[in-house]
Amino acid sequence: MPGPARADAVVLCSGGLDSCVTLALAARDHAAPAVLHASYGQRTAARERQAFERIADFYGIPPGRRRVLDLAFLGALGGSALTDPSIPVPRQEPGPGIPVTYVPFRNAHLLAAAVSWAELLGAEPIFIGAVEEDSSGYPDCRESFLAAFERAAAEGTGPGFAPRIVAPLVHRSKAEIVRLGVALGAPLELTWSCYEREDLACGECESCRLRLRGFRDAGVADPIPYASGC
Amino acid sequence: MPGPARADAVVLCSGGLDSCVTLALAARDHAAPAVLHASYGQRTAARERQAFERIADFYGIPPGRRRVLDLAFLGALGGSALTDPSIPVPRQEPGPGIPVTYVPFRNAHLLAAAVSWAELLGAEPIFIGAVEEDSSGYPDCRESFLAAFERAAAEGTGPGFAPRIVAPLVHRSKAEIVRLGVALGAPLELTWSCYEREDLACGECESCRLRLRGFRDAGVADPIPYASGC
Numbered sequence: 405m406p407g408p409a410r411a412d413a414v415v416l417c418s419g420g421l422d423s424c425v426t427l428a429l430a431a432r433d434h435a436a437p438a439v440l441h442a443s444y445g446q447r448t449a450a451r452e453r454q455a456f457e458r459i460a461d462f463y464g465i466p467p468g469r470r471r472v473l474d475l476a477f478l479g480a481l482g483g484s485a486l487t488d489p490s491i492p493v494p495r496q497e498p499g500p501g502i503p504v505t506y507v508p509f510r511n512a513h514l515l516a517a518a519v520s521w522a523e524l525l526g527a528e529p530i531f532i533g534a535v536e537e538d539s540s541g542y543p544d545c546r547e548s549f550l551a552a553f554e555r556a557a558a559e560g561t562g563p564g565f566a567p568r569i570v571a572p573l574v575h576r577s578k579a580e581i582v583r584l585g586v587a588l589g590a591p592l593e594l595t596w597s598c599y600e601r602e603d604l605a606c607g608e609c610e611s612c613r614l615r616l617r618g619f620r621d622a623g624v625a626d627p628i629p630y631a632s633g634c
Numbered sequence: 635m636p637g638p639a640r641a642d643a644v645v646l647c648s649g650g651l652d653s654c655v656t657l658a659l660a661a662r663d664h665a666a667p668a669v670l671h672a673s674y675g676q677r678t679a680a681r682e683r684q685a686f687e688r689i690a691d692f693y694g695i696p697p698g699r700r701r702v703l704d705l706a707f708l709g710a711l712g713g714s715a716l717t718d719p720s721i722p723v724p725r726q727e728p729g730p731g732i733p734v735t736y737v738p739f740r741n742a743h744l745l746a747a748a749v750s751w752a753e754l755l756g757a758e759p760i761f762i763g764a765v766e767e768d769s770s771g772y773p774d775c776r777e778s779f780l781a782a783f784e785r786a787a788a789e790g791t792g793p794g795f796a797p798r799i800v801a802p803l804v805h806r807s808k809a810e811i812v813r814l815g816v817a818l819g820a821p822l823e824l825t826w827s828c829y830e831r832e833d834l835a836c837g838e839c840e841s842c843r844l845r846l847r848g849f850r851d852a853g854v855a856d857p858i859p860y861a862s863g864c
Contacts, residue, residue: 509746543793552790560774560776
């Protein structure tokens with residue numbers, strides 16, 4: 405019998421643009437998505453959590469299908485501008501190589517939690533809003549990583565459970581993601597992308613710049629307020 | 635220059651027999667192993683943590699090379715006799731299939747944390763005391779899972795870092811592990827395996843039975859005290 409936590413997909417949702425559009429796609433195709441958010445000691449953790457809850461509210465996801473993962477361990481390791489206040493957040497779009505905002509192997513922690521929950525729920529599709537090319541160049545956003553992790557998830561869980569890592573945006577550009585979100589009626593006004601500030605988006609950090617370019621290239625006004633009046 | 639956290643290997647260490655012998659092997663071959671323990675809301679978490687600290691003391695591992703991962707998320711998910719008090723711990727060795735003590739995809743969480751830390755340390759060998767055949771039948775202890783995870787770790791981390799998952803016991807029997815531990819001078823008297831009790835090992839749970847058979851088959855007296863006088 406259906407219980408309160410019955411679900412047919414697990415969706416990782418940071419509260420940012422990409423994960424919101426990913427949830428919009430999952431919610432279009434699945435009747436009862438479960439959503440998983442993570443805090444890892446990043447600078448804007450409280451604001452991202454708020455965005456996550458509002459987006460989950462928008463999609464009518466009940467408390468039994470929402471979970472928050474506390475990855476304080478990752479934050480305490482440091483080594484990233486997102487979790488170590490002594491490393492400044494870059495104020496331009498990332499160039500070649502891995503930016504200092506990379507949190508080592510973060511997506512493996514998120515996917516491990518999603519797979520654990522999905523196995524208990526019996527929900528095989530696991531959605532993640534990873535973007536490979538038009539993004540920050542994090543190695544754990546590459547399709548090759550996601551495919552390898554899917555294989556590990558199949559090998560490391562019980563028989564009869566066939567987890568699938570679904571990354572519908574992995575080869576999309578930011579502008580395509582914005583347009584797709586608009587077409588799906590995703591609540592882009594509820595999302596939060598800024599790496600620096602929690603009151604108004606700074607408009608200047610690596611993440612704001614990627615986002616603003618995406619909206620600009622899509623010819624869509626970004627509905628969130630910016631400190632710099634972008 | 636060497637800092638306090640300089641390390642040449644990361645070793646997952648629950649505080650049980652298998653991870654103690656794995657650390658003994660790692661410490662034989664590496665000058666500065668770093669050790670990682672996890673609590674995930676299991677019944678004997680405090681006792682396992684104590685065993686971990688004592689074993690790390692034995693090997694002279696300084697605080698900068700010890701970390702504890704809090705996986706409260708996994709515990710809160712439940713679904714396992716180790717984390718859900720309403721599911722009794724079996725009192726016999728596991729038969730075919732996956733026992734109710736399986737914690738869904740637990741080792742992926744442990745390995746993700748080990749890889750994150752290892753990438754920051756630049757320490758490529760990651761030791762885990764997983765045992766495939768003569769153990770509980772957990773899918774995340776299989777060599778096929780470990781190999782797939784190693785591939786995911788290579789794909790999901792930066793260039794120039796080549797993580798290796800080292801599982802030296804994966805095809806050993808419990809008796810072989812006991813004998814190897816004795817030969818290496820591992821502090822087996824400091825280990826904790828019981829799933830049920832924290833004062834004296836119960837001698838009756840699935841894990842105690844596996845352990846006791848290993849010592850018996852090896853012809854070695856188990857140095858820890860048992861409630862049942864085993």
